[in-house]
Amino acid sequence: MFKEVFVVKKVFVVLSVLLVGLMFVSFAQQITLTFAYFTDGPDLPVIQSLIAQYQQLHPDIKINLLNIPYSDYAQKLSTMIQGGTPPDIARAGDIIPYQDVALNIAPYIPSYTGESVDEWVKNHSGFTSMEYWYDTRNEVLGIPWDAGAHALFYNKDEFEKAGITAPSTTPWTWDQWESAMEKIVNSGAAKYALTYEKTSYRWSNLLYQAGGEIWNKDGQCVINNENGVRALSFFVSLFRKNFIPESVWIGNTPAFSYFQNGLAAMFYSGTWMIPELMQKGTVNFNWGVMPLPMDKVNAVMTGPKVILGFKSTKYPKQVADFMLWLTSKPILTQWCQQLGAIPANHNLLEEGIDYGNPNLNSVMKIILTDLNNGTQIQGNWPANFERDWIVGDTAVITQTYYPRLVQDIVNAISGTMTPQQALNDVAKYFNEQMANLKASSK
Amino acid sequence: MKTKRFIPYIFIAPAFSIFLIFIIYPGILGFIISMYRTPYSFGPSVFIGLGNYFSIFKTTGFLEALLRTFLFSLLVVPTIYFSSLGLALLMTSPSVKAKSVLRVFFFLPSVLSGVITALIWDWMLNYDFGFLNNLFTILGMRNIPFLLNPMDAFLSLVLIMAWAVSGFFMVIFIAGIQSIPQELYEAAEIDGASTFEKFAFITLPMLKPTSILVIILSTIQSMQLFDIPFVLTGGGPGETTTFAVEKVYNTAFINLNMGLASAMSFVLFVIFLVIGLTQFKVSREGQFLA
Numbered sequence: 001m002f003k004e005v006f007v008v009k010k011v012f013v014v015l016s017v018l019l020v021g022l023m024f025v026s027f028a029q030q031i032t033l034t035f036a037y038f039t040d041g042p043d044l045p046v047i048q049s050l051i052a053q054y055q056q057l058h059p060d061i062k063i064n065l066l067n068i069p070y071s072d073y074a075q076k077l078s079t080m081i082q083g084g085t086p087p088d089i090a091r092a093g094d095i096i097p098y099q100d101v102a103l104n105i106a107p108y109i110p111s112y113t114g115e116s117v118d119e120w121v122k123n124h125s126g127f128t129s130m131e132y133w134y135d136t137r138n139e140v141l142g143i144p145w146d147a148g149a150h151a152l153f154y155n156k157d158e159f160e161k162a163g164i165t166a167p168s169t170t171p172w173t174w175d176q177w178e179s180a181m182e183k184i185v186n187s188g189a190a191k192y193a194l195t196y197e198k199t200s201y202r203w204s205n206l207l208y209q210a211g212g213e214i215w216n217k218d219g220q221c222v223i224n225n226e227n228g229v230r231a232l233s234f235f236v237s238l239f240r241k242n243f244i245p246e247s248v249w250i251g252n253t254p255a256f257s258y259f260q261n262g263l264a265a266m267f268y269s270g271t272w273m274i275p276e277l278m279q280k281g282t283v284n285f286n287w288g289v290m291p292l293p294m295d296k297v298n299a300v301m302t303g304p305k306v307i308l309g310f311k312s313t314k315y316p317k318q319v320a321d322f323m324l325w326l327t328s329k330p331i332l333t334q335w336c337q338q339l340g341a342i343p344a345n346h347n348l349l350e351e352g353i354d355y356g357n358p359n360l361n362s363v364m365k366i367i368l369t370d371l372n373n374g375t376q377i378q379g380n381w382p383a384n385f386e387r388d389w390i391v392g393d394t395a396v397i398t399q400t401y402y403p404r405l406v407q408d409i410v411n412a413i414s415g416t417m418t419p420q421q422a423l424n425d426v427a428k429y430f431n432e433q434m435a436n437l438k439a440s441s442k
Numbered sequence: 443m444k445t446k447r448f449i450p451y452i453f454i455a456p457a458f459s460i461f462l463i464f465i466i467y468p469g470i471l472g473f474i475i476s477m478y479r480t481p482y483s484f485g486p487s488v489f490i491g492l493g494n495y496f497s498i499f500k501t502t503g504f505l506e507a508l509l510r511t512f513l514f515s516l517l518v519v520p521t522i523y524f525s526s527l528g529l530a531l532l533m534t535s536p537s538v539k540a541k542s543v544l545r546v547f548f549f550l551p552s553v554l555s556g557v558i559t560a561l562i563w564d565w566m567l568n569y570d571f572g573f574l575n576n577l578f579t580i581l582g583m584r585n586i587p588f589l590l591n592p593m594d595a596f597l598s599l600v601l602i603m604a605w606a607v608s609g610f611f612m613v614i615f616i617a618g619i620q621s622i623p624q625e626l627y628e629a630a631e632i633d634g635a636s637t638f639e640k641f642a643f644i645t646l647p648m649l650k651p652t653s654i655l656v657i658i659l660s661t662i663q664s665m666q667l668f669d670i671p672f673v674l675t676g677g678g679p680g681e682t683t684t685f686a687v688e689k690v691y692n693t694a695f696i697n698l699n700m701g702l703a704s705a706m707s708f709v710l711f712v713i714f715l716v717i718g719l720t721q722f723k724v725s726r727e728g729q730f731l732a
Contacts, residue, residue, distance in 0.1 A: 075695035082700060097698065247569045250590045252676035263570060400697050410680050440479055
């Protein structure tokens with residue numbers, strides 16, 4: 001009896017050890033990649049299902065999605081990088097901050113795509129500056145994923161109440177836009193005509209529409225020229241006339257809450273809001289989108305997202321493969337269809353995407369027509385926009401010190417500075433920082 | 443015998459290790475980082491010695507944020523002191539009923555996180571969505587820009603902070619009041635002292651060590667304030683509610699200038715050290731005088 005029990009115990013111990021050993025071996029063979037991600041909301045289940053798809057195709061790879069709220073994203077990612085524990089992959093709004101720590105995936109492109117790097121860069125580069133990094137450093141530091149464009153949403157019910165017809169192809173001029181705002185407020189259709197997101201990037205679209213720019217080609221900040229002052233004066237006047245709620249820019253209230261609650265008839269934001277607006281229950285009114293108004297220039301800015309790997313990863317090939325898979329035509333098409341996103345892929349932009357939803361197709365048609373008619377011609381950003389936000393030391397200064405621009409815009413709105421004084425302060429500060437940057441790189 | 447001498451150190455070793463790893467080591471590392479210029483793109487840092495310390499007061503607006511923080515402390519500390527002392531006197535008064543329930547009620551705000559406090563008060567004070575302004579609209583009154591006007595926003599933060607922490611200091615004062623010997627009050631009553639005279643000549647002097655503690659702690663707390671203005675006002679309007687710690691945060695995580703932010707942190711550390719040492723000296727002197 002004891003002998004039998006002893007044998008059973010022995011067998012149990014051996015089997016347990018074997019099981020643990022097998023688990024250890026299987027985990028040891030499995031590659032785990034950390035993917036830092038920020039969500040716009042409805043895209044989270046989509047990326048999770050794409051990751052599940054990828055893992056099914058590659059059972060030896062596990063991808064840990066680290067979902068970080070957008071408001072904390074830059075800080076969290078910066079802490080991880082500074083602390084020496086960056087993720088393997090990250091979603092980002094720009095390559096510039098990560099240019100010295102991003103993985104160069106150029107060596108992996110030919111074997112994955114069958115194209116030469118030159119061909120692949122040309123076919124893939126949509127709205128973003130991937131070509132810049134390739135041309136200047138011969139490196140492919142990140143892959144453009146999708147692009148959001150600035151968009152002006154409106155409440156169709158409130159427009160009807162005010163007796164206004166929104167344009168669908170030809171944009172309003174600023175004067176026409178302002179008189180529509182006056183009509184909305186005076187008719188009582190909404191408390192405010194417009195709610196405008198509080199970011200320097202969003203405000204800059206007005207700057208370009210007025211024919212302004214942040215930097216000139218000599219690397220001098222010229223935001224305080226006549227066109228810049230015109231843009232800021234126009235913006236400030238909308239607050240003075242009570243067309244825009246002060247709480248968004250002077251306080252800390254999210255702009256969307258005014259549109260969502262019907263307090264503002266128009267919402268100046270971007271196409272990334274489309275998936276959320278399409279979700280049932282987000283808003284209880286009919287909404288639409290119109291071409292961005294124009295002043296001297298028909299300018300429409302885009303806000304691309306990129307996916308990039310980090311040099312410190314232990315698995316550069318696997319990271320590059322995942323990045324290339326995620327941004328390949330069939331997967332990117334799936335992504336854009338489900339989220340109403342604009343692909344940052346040159347070929348896909350030319351071919352167009354059927355979003356499979358008549359409402360979404362008509363919204364995206366207006367936006368893409370606006371983009372094509374605006375100065376953001378496919379793949380060809382105007383030089384001033386590139387210089388201001390995307391490439392070179394000028395873009396580094398803008399992206400590092402943009403809070404000063406926001407602060408001075410707020411000063412102009414609250415009346416503590418005139419628009420000219422506010423932009424003079426920005427120009428002085430940016431030029432000082434440029435001088436510091438040049439001095440420190442000698 | 444030799445082994446016995448080491449035993450106390452073995453007992454304090456775990457706590458000291460935690461202190462070393464999480465306080466001393468990061469502090470030293472922070473000071474080292476403060477002597478480097480860290481580029482925007484996480485590239486190699488450059489040693490610049492005390493360059494960041496010279497920059498702090500020249501170009502960054504840190505000095506303005508520091509002065510703003512001092513002014514905030516100057517307003518909020520007396521507010522906290524008098525409101526928490528007032529609450530403590532109320533809670534130790536024999537004529538007040540249901541004291542235990544009221545104490546919990548007044549203490550509750552101090553257990554809320556700063557973020558929740560900020561969200562609650564945004565819901566109360568927001569110009570368009572706030573409870574108070576909606577009530578004013580119903581009553582036919584004009585809305586008040588509590589958080590949009592620089593002065594109103596600043597004063598709102600003073601009152602909100604006082605609301606958030608007075609409950610905690612009320613408890614400290616209650617302990618102090620309850621430790622005052624009753625014989626002193628009895629003797630004063632026999633001598634015909636009024637309520638005010640008992641308060642001014644017995645309660646207040648006997649609460650001196652407690653008062654010093656409350657003033658020092660509330661000063662440090664007010665100077666370290668970050669979460670409430672960050673969530674409620676975003677440091678605005680403009681920069682009128684951007685205090686020193688938020689300035690450090692913006693420098694580190696918005697401007698991605700870790701070196702400069704570390705230098706600012708070190709300056710704040712020195713200021714808090716001076717305040718802490720002052721408290722230690724004053725409370726030690728108070729012990730000898732008592």
